[in-house]
Amino acid sequence: SGCGTFTFLSSAVAAVSGLLMGYELGLISGALLQMSSILALSCKEQEIVVSSLLFGALFASLTGGFLIDRFGRRLAIIIASSLLVLGSLILLPYESYGILIVGRIAIGISISLSSIATCVYIAEIAPQHRRGLLVSLNELMIVMGILFAYISNYAFASISHGWKYMFGLVIPLGALQAIAMYFLPPSPRFLVMKNDDEAARKVLERLRETSDATKELTVIKSSLKDEHQYSFLDLFRSKNNMRTRMLVGLTLVFFVQTTGQPNILFYASTVLKSVGFQSNEAASLASTGVGVVKVVSTVPATFFVDQVGSKTFLCIGSSVMAVSLVTMGLVNHNIHVNFTNVCRSQSPEDFFLQRLENLTGVTNGSLKDIFDSMALPERLSFDTQRSPDIARTGELNRTAVSGGKNTTGSHTESEEVPVVLKWLSLASLLVYVAAFSIGLGPMSWLVLSEIFPGGIRGRAMALTSSMNWGINLLISLTFLTVTELIGLSWVCFIYTIMSLASLAFVIVFIPETKGCSLEQISMELAKQKYAKTPLCWASQRRETLVPVEVAKREKNQLY
Numbered sequence: 007s008g009c010g011t012f013t014f015l016s017s018a019v020a021a022v023s024g025l026l027m028g029y030e031l032g033l034i035s036g037a038l039l040q041m042s043s044i045l046a047l048s049c050k051e052q053e054i055v056v057s058s059l060l061f062g063a064l065f066a067s068l069t070g071g072f073l074i075d076r077f078g079r080r081l082a083i084i085i086a087s088s089l090l091v092l093g094s095l096i097l098l099p100y101e102s103y104g105i106l107i108v109g110r111i112a113i114g115i116s117i118s119l120s121s122i123a124t125c126v127y128i129a130e131i132a133p134q135h136r137r138g139l140l141v142s143l144n145e146l147m148i149v150m151g152i153l154f155a156y157i158s159n160y161a162f163a164s165i166s167h168g169w170k171y172m173f174g175l176v177i178p179l180g181a182l183q184a185i186a187m188y189f190l191p192p193s194p195r196f197l198v199m200k201n202d203d204e205a206a207r208k209v210l211e212r213l214r215e216t217s218d219a220t221k222e223l224t225v226i227k228s229s230l231k232d233e234h235q236y237s238f239l240d241l242f243r244s245k246n247n248m249r250t251r252m253l254v255g256l257t258l259v260f261f262v263q264t265t266g267q268p269n270i271l272f273y274a275s276t277v278l279k280s281v282g283f284q285s286n287e288a289a290s291l292a293s294t295g296v297g298v299v300k301v302v303s304t305v306p307a308t309f310f311v312d313q314v315g316s317k318t319f320l321c322i323g324s325s326v327m328a329v330s331l332v333t334m335g336l337v338n339h340n341i342h343v344n345f346t347n348v349c350r351s352q353s354p355e356d357f358f359l360q361r362l363e364n365l366t367g368v369t370n371g372s373l374k375d376i377f378d379s380m381a382l383p384e385r386l387s388f389d390t391q392r393s394p395d396i397a398r399t400g401e402l403n404r405t406a407v408s409g410g411k412n413t414t415g416s417h418t419e420s421e422e423v424p425v426v427l428k429w430l431s432l433a434s435l436l437v438y439v440a441a442f443s444i445g446l447g448p449m450s451w452l453v454l455s456e457i458f459p460g461g462i463r464g465r466a467m468a469l470t471s472s473m474n475w476g477i478n479l480l481i482s483l484t485f486l487t488v489t490e491l492i493g494l495s496w497v498c499f500i501y502t503i504m505s506l507a508s509l510a511f512v513i514v515f516i517p518e519t520k521g522c523s524l525e526q527i528s529m530e531l532a533k534q535k536y537a538k539t540p541l542c543w544a545s546q547r548r549e550t551l552v553p554v555e556v557a558k559r560e561k562n563q564l565y
Contacts (some may be wrong), residue, residue: 008214016190017128017140021326022183023083023236024144026090026176028061029158030113031268032297036159037169044167047101049486057504058107060479062114065460067475071468073200079127079464080192085186086120089113090176097173109173118475121451122467129455130463131213132195134523138311141455145448149304153297160294186476196442198226225525237461239470246532251457254515255470260509262450264475267442267500269485299436303443315520316449317512323445324509328502333496338433436524456519459528509521 033329042052073080093112096105124144132140158175162168194213197206203223210219241252307319331541458466489497519527 009215012215013131013133013136013213014140016131016213017143019183019186020083020124020127020191021144021147022179022186023086023117023124023348025145025151025154026087026180026183028148028153029155029176030117030151031148032152032155033158033172033496034059034110034158037172038164039159039163040169040432041106044101044169045106047103049490050101050402053101053483053486055106055110057109057479058116060475060482062111062116063118063475064114065481066115066118067122067468067472069468070122070471071465073119076127077319078192078196079130080187081124082123083120083127083189083414086116086123087180087187089119090116090179091184092461094173094177094180095166097382098170102334102529109537114475122464122471125451125455126192126463126467129524130195131191133214135312136547137151137456137524138316138452139308140421141312141452142448146301146304146308147453147522149297149300149345149447151442153294153301156294156297162489164504184202184369192222195226198223201535203227204213225523227524236459240464241462241466246459248459251531252466252469255466256456256473257511258450259470259474260477260515261324261504261511262446263481264322264501264504265442265446266331266497266504267446267510268478269481295343295432296436296439300443300447303440304448307444307448311331311449311452312392312520315518316452317516320348320445320449320453320512320516323441323443323447323449324473324505324512325444326441327438328505330434330441331498331502331505334431334434334438337427337434337495338493338498339495341428347351366454442457453516453519456524456527457531459515459532 036053038055041047041055045051046054070082075083090113093109093116096112097109100106111262122364125141128140128144129137155172158172162171165171191209191212192205194206194209197203206226207219207223210222211217214222236248236511241248243249454467454470455463485497517527517531
């Protein structure tokens with residue numbers, strides 16, 4: 007069975023979901039710089055704007071698996087694309103904090119549902135010797151989407167209300183994908199689960215460009231005969247080592263999040279401003295470099311995963327991440343910037359006047375004239391009546407105005423960052439991003455799409471996805487706050503520890519699955535010895551064990 011043109015085309019159209027997902031994830035990095043000024047957002051409100059997408063994603067991951075297994079992978083992708091278009095349309099006409107939250111939640115539901123359905127759909131239509139390439143194509147599209155988002159951030163950084171153009175660019179592509187998916191075939195394994203063997207045979211013949219797909223169909227039917235009887239609770243039972251498989255999947259996505267990459271993605275421009283790229287344009291341009299590195303690094307991982315293996319890429323990625331994070335932490339340890347001051351681009355006076363304008367309708371210029379006419383002691387008193395967060399930022403700004411000398415008597419570091427440290431920090435950040443893009447980024451979702459039985463794959467992927475989005479939500483809600491408390495350098499050191507832990511986990515527990523069909527992988531993982539010994543030990547003998555087992559099962563079916 008070969009990887010025909012139609013199989014590649016179907017996978018590419020489905021993988022457009024990855025492009026849309028990456029764009030939405032990367033977009034907020036630059037849009038946040040504009041929205042925080044226009045809507046006068048505090049640091050906590052910025053965290054909520056970023057995390058609102060994750061709220062929607064978490065909700066979809068908890069419920070989307072049942073939709074995928076009941077109504078099909080293709081239909082789930084169509085629904086997700088349509089919802090993304092709707093969520094983007096909600097954002098365009100209004101400049102409201104509440105509407106922004108609602109629209110981002112809708113987009114979060116969309117990208118979560120599509121991320122699960124797309125991986126499952128591509129894995130189930132791909133031939134075994136090209137499954138790694140085609141599933142990783144989705145990750146390649148994600149990083150391309152992130153790159154396009156960063157380019158969009160830079161292009162619209164200096165344009166008034168540019169964030170609306172950023173959000174609107176995905177609408178035509180989302181609509182086109184929903185239409186295109188309607189004309190593509192359902193997953194043949196899903197058709198077998200629904201007892202439509204004839205339709206499944208025709209789809210396989212079309213995908214494989216052959217006139218007889220009976221042999222592959224027989225293997226699929228044999229594997230799914232008992233698998234589609236799984237209930238959701240079976241994921242937590244010892245039957246066929248489902249509990250072990252689920253723990254492996256959950257732990258893997260735990261490390262995807264706790265090694266820090268998603269926060270670097272969401273807050274890239276904010277982090278880069280903190281290390282010396284002061285203007286919005288400079289920070290957005292530097293973050294565009296992050297997007298380029300993600301794309302360039304993902305390409306070899308995508309095209310060589312079927313030869314090298316996902317486990318090898320995971321080990322290389324985790325090792326390099328740990329080294330680059332240590333470097334980044336040491337560099338940033340010598341950079342002293344108040345993160346609250348960075349994440350709010352306005353001065354405290356402008357921040358407060360913008361809030362008054364939103365409430366009263368009086369123009370900012372009129373309010374500023376009144377505010378400027380106040381005596382300095384009154385203004386200082388006025389600052390202390392606001393939140394401590396804003397008052398502290400006001401003190402920093404007044405210090406900056408007075409030439410770096412703190413008028414209250416305490417010492418404040420200059421915000422000027424040495425050029426060497428600034429570029430060394432950026433270089434270590436780029437290496438870190440590259441390491442994630444060849445390891446945990448694409449390979450985690452490839453492994454997850456392989457280790458669960460077909461009959462419950464959608465629900466199992468949804469459960470691991472809920473873990474993924476839940477941890478992402480928790481970390482993103484607290485990233486700016488934690489970074490302000492302990493400093494960016496210590497955040498990097500924590501991520502270093504997690505990267506080393508992920509390396510140890512991959513070495514001991516992740517099996518190598520290259521060259522095996524989904525049915526072969528499921529058969530091996532269901533064996534009792536997998537619950538008693540580390541997966542990697544048994545995986546070394548897969549090449550000799552699997553063909554024998556498949557031959558035995560096919561022989562038994564004949565008799």
